Amino acid sequence: MKRKHGVTELVVTDAVISQDAQVGDSVSVDGVCLTVAKREGDKMFFDVSDETQKSSGAGDLRPGAKVNLEPAMAALGRFGGHFVTGHIDGTGTIESKRAAGGGVIEILIQAPPVIQKYIVKKGSIAVDGVSLTVADVWVGGFSIVIIPHTSGVTTLGAKNRGDSVNLETDIIGKYVEKFVAAYSGNSAGGGANLLNKLREEGFTR
Template structure:
């Protein structure tokens, strides 16, 4: 679990496609350097959010660490666009003494979004984004949380076409990678898990109600159908 409060910015030092003869074949091996602040208490197997992607440390030293990335993660994220020199946000998994300054971030990226606009507003920057997969638009709400490249941000407004906006203050600009990106670049998106949990609970409840002929919902549906059939027969 993460908070979406970026600790430091790392740099991709090596990006290598694995072949079928190697462990994790057809995946990608990435080494990230300039990562000292998140490695002071690191252990093999620890989770580090890399631009919002929860990845497992397989090797490390005082300045860099290595992770393996599966094809599924590549499909969901912007990792295919990474190369040597790419800057990434880094955050360690939370410990029991961490102040929860952001929001509950799993590090399980749902999809990517394209930066559609970036406009200065005083010393802030207002970014506009459009999701690649519209199915996640229902989980993005005005004044709700969203994780973009692992940064906990608040949605300010949403257009009718699903384009959504965030306003990034100067302090955040100085500590995350997004200001380095341009219009048409991609960002990793993790929507707030709360919305997904609520949707799942409602869906399961409705299914159970429909499956039970004695449930309140089933009886209501039957009554409405009977009334409509009766109206049609009496016309």
């Protein structure tokens, strides 16, 4: 990575994703949505803003580091998982890893409260851009389980205790929070008003 014109240039070499990448395309790099600024053969060039570096692990990348890559899903493409926007909520830290048998690995991740509030057991989360199911949740963290295929084709299998990971929670929870807050208002009785409305509509007893 090198600094230029107020941003940091990130160069990624890849023989698969780069073949179809065009200038202006969006590519997920460790879960961070970046725009292809230039392409030369197998190399893709991205301009990374200071804000992106602060809110993700992009600023910690060093020459030779491996990253997870994924092109943006085409509008007519087959949808087989949860929506990942590439807009990172923040970073977490790997607390521990353990073999769970059959090549399966359980990873425990510490997450800050601002992210933790959107994480639910059996819900979806993207870790370094990899869409995964939350196995369990507790105060201050959560766990995921990765199968041998995921371990082999992403960087998660090589991550170790203390390593930072980019986290993106399910966008549905954020919208629900915003809509409920807007409906209930900020007054002390906002929550009670919402419950009364739900009762009127027959949703609660």
